[in-house]
Amino acid sequence: MILSCTVNKKPVRLECEPGEALADVLRAAGYKEVKKACGTGNCGLCTILLDEVPVASCSIFAARAEGRAITTIQGLKKEAEELGAYIAAEGAEQCGYCSPGFVLTALAMEREFRAQGMGRFDELAARHYLAGNLCRCSGYQGHMRALKKYWEARNG
């Protein structure tokens, strides 16, 4: 079957099978920035934005994306580069395999926190929002240092 949707604002028609996970369809179509690590929706590496909401693309049927807007990290290059510079300044990306999913979720978090009118960076709230984005290399501390500095630079 054919899935019609937009990926990074570009209309696409992707071939997929009934029951196939969105992550597999996207990777097969060349969107290699969507990483796969657990296949059970636990680790957050395959996160994409579906109509602006972060979802684990390994745990959602491709067909559910019909007519909707998919955003991968490549669709938010500028934003990813800005936040990425803070992560890189801490050395916190380490192997980098979890970074695309983590950065997408963090950008979605920033938007939500702003909409809620968050002033100072609330680290506990951020840890909670991002708890589904696992990382085995960094110990998370560098991520949080980077997010705090990024938030303070932009929202301080």
Place this chain on the structure above:
Amino acid sequence: MDKSYSVVHRSLAKIDALGLIQGKPAYTDDLAPGDALVVKLLRSPYAFAKIKSIDKSQALAVGGVACILDWKDVPRIPYTRAGQGHPEPSPHDRFILDNYVRYIGDEVAIVAAEDEATAEKAISLIKVEYEILEPLLDFEKAIDNTVVVHPESEIHDMFPIGFEPGRNIAASYKMRIGDVEKELNASDVVLRRSFFTQAQAHVAMEPHAAFASLDIHGRLVIVSSTQNPFHTRRLLAQSLGIPIRDLRVVKPRIGGGFGGKQHIHVEPFVALVALATKRSARIALTRKEVFESTFTRHRMRIDIEAGANRNGVLNVMDVRVLSDTGAYGEHALTVFMVAGSKTLPLYNKMKAVGYGGAVVYTNHLSAGAFRGYGAIQGNFALESMMDEIAHEIHMDPIEFRERNMIREGQTSEVFKIMGEGSEGVEMVIESCKLDRCIARGRELIGWDPKRLSWEVSPGIVRAHGMAIAMQGSGIPLVDMGSATLELQDGGWFKLRVGATDLGTGSDTILAQIAAEALGVGPEDIKVYASDTDHSPFDVGAYASSTTYVSGNAVLKTALAMRKVLVEAVAEKYALKPECVEFDGKNFFGPEGAMLTNLVDLSFDTLYHDRALMKTLSSTASFTGGKAPPPYMAGFAEIEVDLGTGKVKLLRYAAVVDCGTTINPNLARIQVEGGLLQGIGMALFERVVFGDRGKLMTNSLSRYAIPSREDVGEIIVEFAESYEPSGPYGAKSVGEIGIDTPPAAIANAIYNAIGVRLPQTPFTSDVVWKAILEHDPRPTTPKNLRPQTQLPR
């Protein structure tokens, strides 16, 4: 010691950071050709079985199936999947495929098809008739069990490692220093305890992946998520029965390893398919396969008998270890030895030390290399024991450690006697700031020996616990690294290394070392690693070797490059080399006269200098005559809910001596990441096997690695230290962070509830049970597991 550095000891961003963060295709499975055959494996549903027959006919009839290989179709050559030096200290006890399967998840057949769905359909149609055998699942009953995991005759060791497969023993070892019995008898206090550690999973975020193709010359090219391309090339060639020259192994970016990719897990399968079909073939394991069919940490039982005097003198330790290597003996002996060799030297004043035991086969998935490599298991036992003794003699656990621990300028007999699989190397410790690590750590956590636990509200108790640790910096006189520098037109350098960056940032710190030595900017060093056709030899990333071994190789290469540059300029201007100076940009002659600059020289030597034209390059190798240990002190502050047994880690303070930090940020993240894996082993990562040997904790839903909500504050600091034998004073830092959390947290739990937890992990149910069984006023600590003795 010159400490005015311009490029090292600076927190530069990783050279690959932004590309990785933006998700650029960089990892093995991102790079596999789109038309490659998809390889899937049929795996054993039984823990131990003999394959009576395999019927592939229906599966082969499926359209799009390219080939199916079973044990009859592949070379029957015993080898080891352990990525180690040659000859390997692991037994050659494995065939690529065998007519026996030895754990649930063991490979039965290789299926290659045009796409994944077809491969999976074919797998479901392969009919295998098994003779199901009684599995051996209790490692404490493995030795001389009637079930023999490896009855086959061809398997062998490469040199004596105590290999007795008929008795289910993969390796055994024993050493003694001094008179253990006499010292035990002469001690005021003698304690005997047993400790157990679980088969922790690595959970590197990138699952193991590889793809293979035949190049235009017919050579097999394997791109793989491997920690050691050169060992992989050698072992793969041996297992396939082809010459090493016909293989090339390339490592792209790696999504974490932690030891889990120091092995051959996927490469033979894609290689065989590429050879059989003459097409490209790719494999990427699922997370379930990574859990069930790659390696784990060696689970261990560690019995310690220790003797000390009431004045705080530790006299003797007798350590007996039983290690479960699972179905195959990868890293069996070496991990077992490191449990002693990288723990016991911490207390170098003991009059007698005994260490010995066996590594046994069972029908669980295999154990292999995992960050810490035995040291974390040994550290949990040793550092729990040190607290036990301190309590027994009513001494502050810190004071007890300080009275007995190793200091700068000292040595330990253990260094010489115990290496990894063979004898060790004598070593005087030239950098050890353990004293300062402890002093700073106790300050950070607020250690008060009179108040190691306190109630914050009814039923909620907080407590402190601590542990110290050591690791190594490569394996002395075994590990070797090399580097090549080459001047390029425009005045920059290619740095080719065989060292293997797994995401740690080692390519970045190696570039920093080269830039520092050459006096150029880090942007003028472009690193290429690692490809067996194009990189000089390096054993790869393991045993905390990269900063020290590969780093020293890069330093030697860069210093040699300086000499090459100066000699080229001297030749060009008919001067003696000693008359030429180079400041990183310009070359000066006698009396400071400017001769040329690096950019001009680069063009002149490649394009202009006619008969003098040449490539300016240098290559050097380094092998450590010793392996200076990094040290650390770890302090935990926990909160125990006495009503539920829930243990919260509120704070963890770690102070590390790894010599100079070449890149302080990256060193810090190495420690922070290591700590969290150690904390995971201590508090979260429970491994459950079913009663027929099935790994129940085989997904990230069931196996809990810590999330960012699971820990409180983690404080990492570095003690000022300088290792004279290291590059710019550095030691390695990849593993040391993982070692202390199990013992420090166990010690804190003891201080909170008065019960010694001898088995990781300390999940709520375990702690709650311990609280329930707790005598409110304990005089002696309880050891939750029954005491049977391991043989001496």
